[in-house]
Every structure is written in C-alpha cells, then in structure tokens.
Amino acid sequence: MEKVLKKLRKDAFLIFEAGLSAVSAKDAVEKALILENGMLRVREREYNLSSYARIYLLGGGKASADMVAALHEVLGDTIAGGVVSVPHGQGGKAGKVRLLEASHPEPDQSGVENTREILRVAGQAGRDDLVFCVISGGGSSLLIAPPDGISLADIVEMNKALLMCGADIKEINTIRKHVSTIKGGRLARKIYPASLVTLVVSDVVGDDLASIASGPTVPDTTSYGECLGIVEKYGLCGRIPDAVIQHLQRGADGMVEESVGDGDEAFKNTHSIVVASNSTAVKAASARAKEMRYGVVSMSSSVVGDTHDAAHSHVRLAKKVLTKNDPVAPPACIISGGETTVKVRGHGKGGRNQEFVLSAAAEIEGLPIAVLSMGTDGIDGLTDAAGAICDGKTMARARELQLEATSYLNNNDSYNFFARLGDLVMTGPTGTNVSDIHIIIIGKPT
Known part of the structure; x- marks a missing residue:
C-alpha cells in the first residue's frame, strides 16, 4: 500500500497546483481588463481614459501586490500615483504606485500609517479623476484605521478574541467594519466624487463583497446593534477591550455614525467585480483530476462551519466511494473549498487546514486514502505552513513516534503533530488568496 499512498499524495499536490494556478491574481486582473485605443x-x-484628469491606484491585501503589477502593465504611465498596503516582503514601487509593507495577520503600526496615507491620497481624488482599488483577503489586517478612542492594541486584542471564539468571517468582519474609519464603505466615501473601480480577489465564501477585507469600497448593511449581538452570542464581554464595547454601544445608541449603506451618494460612480474566487480554483482542480483519470466529486466551494465536522463529512463520503462506489468508483477525488472555523480550546499551534487533516487522519487509518488541505495564500492560521497532508499510514507512523493524535487535537496543536511527521506543507506566500482547498484522493481497494 505504501506505493499507492505515495502516488495519491503526489497526485493531490498536482491537483492543488492546478487550482492555485487558475487563481493567479495577476492573471485574473489582466483577463478582466481590455485596453484598446x-x-x-x-x-x-x-472607461474613456482620456476623459479623466488623473488615475489613482489604492488598496490592500495579500494578493494586492500582484494585482498592482497587472494594472501597471495595462495602464502604465497613465497612473498618476497611488498607495497599496501589502504584507512584509512585497513592498516596493510599480511606476508611481507605492507598495507599503505592514504586518499580517496581526496588524501593526505600519498598517495604521499605510492606511492613513491611503486615506490622504483618496481625499485628493476629484470629480474628474478615476480611482482603481485592489482588494483581497488580508485587507482587514493591512488596512487599519481605528476610530477615536480605540488604540491599535485594542484592535489587536479584539481580533485575537474574535478569531478564537468560533465566529465566522462575516461575523468577525461585521465588528471590524464598525471599529474602522476605512472599512464598511468608508473608503468609497473618501474617494467620492471621483469614479471608482474595485477589483477583488475573494477569500470569502459566496464572494460577499461587503465581507472581503471588510468591504472598504462597497455598501454595508450591518449595524452596531448586530455587533453587540455577536458580542453576546460568543460571550466576548471581558475578552474584547472595554474601549471597543463602549464604541459599539455608542454606535447602537446613535451617537456614532453608522457604516456607509446602500443608496449613499458615495456609490454613485462605483463598479466592483470579483476577478478570482474559490469556485474558480475548485473548478480548475476538478478539471485536472479528471485529466488524471480520477472520478471527481466536487462537493462545494462554500464549505463552512466547524472544521472537525467538515473533515468528518468529507471522510464519510470518501469511505462511501471506497466501499460502495457511490457516487463514483475509485480511483476518485473529492474536492471542495471554503473557510471552516476552529474554536480554540487549547494552547497549541496550528490552523484550520492542519486541524482538518488531523481530524481526518484517524478515520482513514489503513485505507488507500490521502487527505490534503491548504490555504491558497500559503498561510494557515498563525503559522508558516500552508496546510498539511495525511494518508492511511499517518496514524501508524505517529504511534512509532509516540504521538497521540487526540491530545494534539484537544490542544489545537496540529502544527507540531505534522512537523514531527514531516507532513506540513510549506509554500511561502503565493501572491493570491481565495481561501482553502480540500482534496481527498481515494485509491482502489487493496
């Protein structure tokens, strides 16, 4: 079986790579734009470019550097200037556009200063100008503009509590939008009355523009009251700084201006499009698997909810394929995408993709199955790994090293479990971000 599992692992990576290639941020932007005469x-x-006095480029996110490169190739010297906040290691210049570095996933003072500069340039745009905004996942951390009375430290502590409590990304970003002077449509208001085009690489299930990077250039329909409901739902009082709770309460009482809603004049001259998403990656990965002669089951590009539950449902389907040839016969490949949620109870190190794989490992012991789960941005949780891989022999190998999988799961320490086995997947930043891809490959029964 060792030879079979080795092939399944290799094929899983080839299928993932096909999905990742299909969501290259640079290629996606270039395909979305056609310039003629x-x-x-x-x-x-x-857009008749000659009718605009100036063209600016603003934005932020993990894929934004490659998006800027694509726009610069298309528009060249017609871009008068711009500022984009990008992760460390991606800074520089593209013509007159400055790529300023900041920390992700934990925001830092550089992010605050970058955002202040973005808002300053946005305020320069006039009625005869055209502004392009490049937005991608990670923008919520890279575009940081706390309102009066809330510090950067408050934002960092708030983010940690939100990420650990089990809230989904829409709930997290609902609160983020209400403790910011750039999110929730506020950047669009700053840019108005200039014309605005927003290009988006989506890392959010369903491609909800108001959730991606907390929606700086699109209308927001959430409220301070909803924020307080989320705080109550997850018992966040005492875990989120008092300054944040007080700000949300003032907002609910009508003492702080709401985020920018639909119908506001700020959106009169705006156009927003998603240029790449998780569904694009899943479709491309599925096509590659079919080329490799696997029967393919594309579950969904909208997998959400508890990470362990998601892993178990994927394995149940894999076993059904293996034992009943339903809905396809092996060799087969199950492919899905989305963003699950880990409720942190322990003190270990890991991410939702690593937890997904560890949750699956015990259930596939002794079977000709391999499970690969990776973040398309190359980053899983607060780690340097993109994800992890396991197969039917993972548990046996773990026992040889005296690793108890259940203990690692209970401590949310999937990173160190797979580090000992050499089964972490390290890619480094990929330059794009369309959330996660899960690949389960089932070989023929032996």
Whole structure:
C-alpha cells in the first residue's frame, strides 16, 4: 500500500497546483481588463481614459501586490500615483504606485500609517479623476484605521478574541467594519466624487463583497446593534477591550455614525467585480483530476462551519466511494473549498487546514486514502505552513513516534503533530488568496 499512498499524495499536490494556478491574481486582473485605443473595458463597463484628469491606484491585501503589477502593465504611465498596503516582503514601487509593507495577520503600526496615507491620497481624488482599488483577503489586517478612542492594541486584542471564539468571517468582519474609519464603505466615501473601480480577489465564501477585507469600497448593511449581538452570542464581554464595547454601544445608541449603506451618494460612480474566487480554483482542480483519470466529486466551494465536522463529512463520503462506489468508483477525488472555523480550546499551534487533516487522519487509518488541505495564500492560521497532508499510514507512523493524535487535537496543536511527521506543507506566500482547498484522493481497494 505504501506505493499507492505515495502516488495519491503526489497526485493531490498536482491537483492543488492546478487550482492555485487558475487563481493567479495577476492573471485574473489582466483577463478582466481590455485596453484598446484609450478605451478600457472592465467586464461590461467601458472607461474613456482620456476623459479623466488623473488615475489613482489604492488598496490592500495579500494578493494586492500582484494585482498592482497587472494594472501597471495595462495602464502604465497613465497612473498618476497611488498607495497599496501589502504584507512584509512585497513592498516596493510599480511606476508611481507605492507598495507599503505592514504586518499580517496581526496588524501593526505600519498598517495604521499605510492606511492613513491611503486615506490622504483618496481625499485628493476629484470629480474628474478615476480611482482603481485592489482588494483581497488580508485587507482587514493591512488596512487599519481605528476610530477615536480605540488604540491599535485594542484592535489587536479584539481580533485575537474574535478569531478564537468560533465566529465566522462575516461575523468577525461585521465588528471590524464598525471599529474602522476605512472599512464598511468608508473608503468609497473618501474617494467620492471621483469614479471608482474595485477589483477583488475573494477569500470569502459566496464572494460577499461587503465581507472581503471588510468591504472598504462597497455598501454595508450591518449595524452596531448586530455587533453587540455577536458580542453576546460568543460571550466576548471581558475578552474584547472595554474601549471597543463602549464604541459599539455608542454606535447602537446613535451617537456614532453608522457604516456607509446602500443608496449613499458615495456609490454613485462605483463598479466592483470579483476577478478570482474559490469556485474558480475548485473548478480548475476538478478539471485536472479528471485529466488524471480520477472520478471527481466536487462537493462545494462554500464549505463552512466547524472544521472537525467538515473533515468528518468529507471522510464519510470518501469511505462511501471506497466501499460502495457511490457516487463514483475509485480511483476518485473529492474536492471542495471554503473557510471552516476552529474554536480554540487549547494552547497549541496550528490552523484550520492542519486541524482538518488531523481530524481526518484517524478515520482513514489503513485505507488507500490521502487527505490534503491548504490555504491558497500559503498561510494557515498563525503559522508558516500552508496546510498539511495525511494518508492511511499517518496514524501508524505517529504511534512509532509516540504521538497521540487526540491530545494534539484537544490542544489545537496540529502544527507540531505534522512537523514531527514531516507532513506540513510549506509554500511561502503565493501572491493570491481565495481561501482553502480540500482534496481527498481515494485509491482502489487493496
């Protein structure tokens, strides 16, 4: 079986790579833009570039550096200037556009200063100007502008509590949008009355524009009251700084201005499109698996909820394929995408992809199955790994090293479990971000 498992592992990586290649941020932006004789077509809309006095480029996110590169290739010297907040290691210049570095996933003072500069440039845009905004996952941490009375330290502590409590990304970003002067449509308001085009690489299930990077350039329909409901739902009083709770309460009482809603004049001249998403990656990965002669089951690009539950449901389906040839016969490949949630109870190190794989490992022991789960951005949780891989012999190998999988799971320490086995997947930053891809490959029964 060792030879079979080795092939399944190799094929899992090849299928993942096909999905990742399909969501190259640079390629996606270039495909979305067509420039001919001074007329720029952005999907169904056209812009006569000669009619604008100046063109600016703003934004932030883990994929934004490659998005800027694509826009610069298309527009060149017509871009008068701009500022984009990017992760460390991606800084520099693209023509007159400055790529300023900041920390992710934990925001830092550089992020605050970068955002202040973005808002300053946005305020320079006038009625005769055109602004492009490049937004991608990670923008919530890279675009940081706390309102008066809330410090950067408050934001950091708030984010940690939100990420650990089990809230989903929409709930997390609902609160983030209400403790910011750039999120929740506020950047669009700052840019108005200039025309605005937002290009988005989506890391959010369902591609909800208001949730991606906390929606700085699109209308927001959430409220301070909803924020307080989330605080109560997850018992966050005492875990989120008092300054944040007090700000949310003042907002609910009508003492602080709401985020920018639909119908506001700020959105009169705006156009927002998603250029790459998780569904794009899942479709490409599925096509590659079919080329490799696997029967393919594409579950969904909208997998959410508890990470352990998601892993168990994937394994149940894999066993059904293996034992009943249902819904396809092996060799087969189950592919899905999305963003699950880990409720942190222990003090270990890991991420939702590593937890997904560890949750699956015990259930596939002795079977011709391999499970790969990775973040398309190359980062899983607060670790340097993109994810992990396991197969039908993982548990036997773990016992040889006296590793107790249940203990590691209970301590949320999947990183150190897979580090001991050499089964962490390290890619480094990929330059894109469309959330996670799960690949389960089932070989023929032996």
